[in-house]
Amino acid sequence: MKLDPVSLRLFIAVMEENAIARAAAREHIAPSAASRRLAELEDVLHVELFTRSNRGTEPTAAAYALLNLARGLLNDLDGIAAQMRDYGVGLRGHVRVVANISAITQFLPGDLQRFLARHPQVDVRLQEQISTAIARSVAENAADVGLLNDGHYGERVTLLPYRRDELVLVVPAGHALARRRSVQFAEALAYDFVGAHPGSAINNRLTQAAGQVGMPLRLRIQVTGYDAMCLMVASGLGVGVLPRGSAQLYRGTLAIRAVTLVEPWAERRLMLCVRAYESLSNVARLLVDHLRQPGTSDGAAT
Numbered sequence: 661m662k663l664d665p666v667s668l669r670l671f672i673a674v675m676e677e678n679a680i681a682r683a684a685a686r687e688h689i690a691p692s693a694a695s696r697r698l699a700e701l702e703d704v705l706h707v708e709l710f711t712r713s714n715r716g717t718e719p720t721a722a723a724y725a726l727l728n729l730a731r732g733l734l735n736d737l738d739g740i741a742a743q744m745r746d747y748g749v750g751l752r753g754h755v756r757v758v759a760n761i762s763a764i765t766q767f768l769p770g771d772l773q774r775f776l777a778r779h780p781q782v783d784v785r786l787q788e789q790i791s792t793a794i795a796r797s798v799a800e801n802a803a804d805v806g807l808l809n810d811g812h813y814g815e816r817v818t819l820l821p822y823r824r825d826e827l828v829l830v831v832p833a834g835h836a837l838a839r840r841r842s843v844q845f846a847e848a849l850a851y852d853f854v855g856a857h858p859g860s861a862i863n864n865r866l867t868q869a870a871g872q873v874g875m876p877l878r879l880r881i882q883v884t885g886y887d888a889m890c891l892m893v894a895s896g897l898g899v900g901v902l903p904r905g906s907a908q909l910y911r912g913t914l915a916i917r918a919v920t921l922v923e924p925w926a927e928r929r930l931m932l933c934v935r936a937y938e939s940l941s942n943v944a945r946l947l948v949d950h951l952r953q954p955g956t957s958d959g960a961a962t
Contacts, residue, residue: 665737667701668730670694671709675719675727732801735941752781753943758794759786759807760861763930765886766905767823768807775950782943791861798933804944806933807951809861813933820932822951825903827862827926830889832896833915842920846873852880852898854889862901865925890914903928 666687673683674694684694702709709726710717738754759768764786772784789797794806795813807822829848831837837848849870855877856863863882870877880898883889887910889900894914907918920926932951934940940948 663701663704665734667697668734670697671701671723672727672730672734674698674710674717675723680717728800735801735804752783753941754783754785755805755941755944755947756803757784757786757805757807757947758789758797758803760791760794760809760930761788761856761886762809762825762903762906762928763807763822764788765909766825766903767930771951775947778950779943779946782946784947790857790859792859795933798935801935804934804940805948808931808933810929810931811861816935817933818936820934820937820948820952821929822932823930825905825928825930827865827901827921827923827928828904828907828918829921830893830900830902830907830916830918832893832899833917835899835917837899837919838917840919842922845869845921845923846875848899848901848921849873849875849877852878854892854898854900855879855882856889856902857882857884866901869923869925886910890916 670683670687670689673686674680677683677686680694680698681691684691687694689697698709705722705726707722708720709723710719735756768786772786776782776784787803789806791808791811792813794803794808795817797803798806799814799816806817810819813819829837829843829845835851837843837851845866853866855866863879867877881892883892886902886906889902890907890910891914892898893900894910894916901921904918907916910916911918932948934944934948937945937948
């Protein structure tokens, strides 16, 4: 057996699904055939990719190294095929995008709608992740383009300006702060908070800001989405912090109020994240250029 794309796609599926049976179903192959292909792949590479026991299979260090190489190789093969098709039928292909919830709930729907209206043969595959995971996905070639909060994510990725947003305090309609036009964060720390999920950029920012003023951040509940956060706030279970554009989605249907936070960190930048602009495929570069058009992005490249 020679190294082939089918075996590499199966290997990636096993790593992502954490089970041979689920990976086999995803790749439309019998589990026995999948196990045989993995064993043959190990023989060809002369390395053990999985340790096997009665508890299942566990990836080795070599498997994690191969995962990045295989993703890059298959993405290059897809790019070659897509670019060759471009000559005959016009621009087409796919772009793997990962974005945080702030970009998804505020700006990305409209931007993608306009892009796909112009390029209907391009397939954009979008997945939500937190900013740290987005940078890792792009660096490891699991995604072509990321949209995340500005920050330091290492030298393996390049950040380009996308949009600005503003964090606001969301409170129940009858809350003591609901009639205020603006508050300082220290005033809000007197109340319980409904927080985002662990590891999120907003949670990290709030924890840091609370530490700077020497007060505790009382996270009563943590949720995975802004809709759930607003529902919890509307029910009186705490106050929350989220982007103003995201809060506006729920103000018409829930009894909540958005109050301006008088803090320099409430003004944020959202960035585009790529490995290197020059290495993007034609369709990925087209999407990045669209997202950076005047009126969409807000500054020069960093």
